Amino acid sequence: HVRGLTMRHPAVPRPLRGTYAGMAHPAVIEHLVSLGITAVELLPIHCFVDDRVLVQRGLRNYWGYNSLGFFAPDARYAATAEPVREFKSMVKALHRAGIEVILDVVYNHTAEGNHLGPTLSFRGLDNLAYYRLTSGNLRHYMDYTGCGNTLNTNHAIVRRLIVDSLKYWVSEMHVDGFRFDLASILSRDA
DSSP states (O other): OHHHHTTOOOTTTTGGGGGGHHTSSHHHHHHHHHTOOOOOEOOOOHHHEEEEEEHHHHHSSSOOEEEEEEEEEEEOOOOOSOOOHHHHHHEEEETTTOOOOEEEEOOOTTTTTTTSSSSHHHHHHEEEHHHHOOOTTTTTTOOOSSSSSSSSSTTTHHHHHHHHHHHHHTTTTTEEEEEETTTTTTSSSS
16 A cells, blocks of 8 residues: 555655655665565555545545546645656656566446445446446446446446556556456456
8 A cells, every 4th residue: 555555664754655756765665675575566546536435434545446537546645746757756666676566456346336426427428338237227236346336347438448547557657567356347247
């Protein structure tokens, strides 16, 4: 976890703690290298939304498993107003130390939740294409994920979204690999 790894490291300057720049700090990289680490798997860093139930309780989504922007590193982990540049710099610094970067990606559901959740993007664009809906009532979502909705990977536009996102993170952000959250959901049915 970007925030968790760097937040309390005594050698990381306070303004960089909890950030991509903190992950790229020489003290953090030196620590990883001293442990013999050759790859880091970052918990979800795609732009995500805090769950309404958490916000109502005065809490935040620490883990990031509530993605919404599959092409953007979450700005909450940036020390600057340029999260893309900061993320790329972090990857370069880790690569220079011989450490690969693997992203934990969440393409099985989105932050829009069930039929009571907010309309933030995909639901408003084409609800039927982007989500698996119940056959008896197209207002309700199939919830194979336990998060309120399930992306409809049977639809070509959703598959293209996922593939384009993966290509972006490899070609533009230079990550080395992926860990797919609830991967079995992505190939459910056809």
